[in-house]
Amino acid sequence: MIVFAFIRATCTRLNTRSHALNKLFKSVSMCKELKTRVLRLPALSSDELMSQPEWADILNSTVQALKAGQVVAVPTDTIYGLACVAQNSDAIRRVYDIKGRSGDKPLAICVGEIQDIYRFCKVSVKEELLRDLLPGPVTLVLERSATLNGDLNPFTKLIGVRIPDHLFMRRLCQMCSEPLALTSANVSAHNSTLAVHEFEDLWPSLSVVVDGGPIGDKSRLGSTVVDLSVCGRYHIIRPGCALTATVQVLEGKYGLLENSVNQ
DSSP: OOHHHHHHHHHHHHHHHHHHHHHHHHHHHHHHHHSSEEOOOOOOOHHHHHHHHHHHHHHHHHHHHHTTOOOOOEEEEEEEEEEEEOOHHHHHHHHHHTTTTTSSSEEEEOOHHHHHHHHEEEEEEEEHHHOOOOOOOSEEEEETTTTOOTTTTTTTEEEEEEEEEHHHHHHHHHHTOOOEEEEEEEEOSSOOOGGHHHGOOOOOOGGGEEEEOOOTTTTOOEEEEEEEEEEEEEEEEEOOTTTHHIIIIIIIIIEEESSSSSS
């Protein structure tokens, strides 16, 4: 009887301790999740958005998070993305950790204006070509300039650069006054995402999730990635969602020749 009483008392203490620990872990988990702010963009036209205080508040909150070295989730014109300030090495490492991404896979950068490309890239094509493709669902791969953070893709002299055709993203880049490192909002090797609930498992690792609603392009292909680092040539790295239109511009209007192998 004494033995049974001892076992019963011990089990009771263990159950109580286990319950307390579970409650503590649940509390810590909830605190982590509560740090993530999910901010819903109003479903309005571009002109209407610009006059909405809520629009400005979401932009300001996202800019503050980025400048504090945090990683945020954002809508683009193709898929949802994870973004951080490209010049912040710690933030870049966080992006790789969140995605479980191999360190030898590059991140692209996102800027707000065509002229910003010249700050961070060595451009070997006409500016008119840039303007024909951007803003849009295209990533242009160019030789990087020394201005760009050396810890971003240190294994290559090239960098992919985007200007999404998305009002929020363009304004966000303009307000940050720095390039944003940008990659898809998903665990590596998983499908790209078209709505914020599809990457809900990543939310606790993010400071801000900007919910722009479902993205219209259902292909999940992401942007067309084209290497323009060789003068007079182009090489398609990823067909993406705008391949035909991009090739028509490169070949039909500017007479670029395709490189069958990336140089």
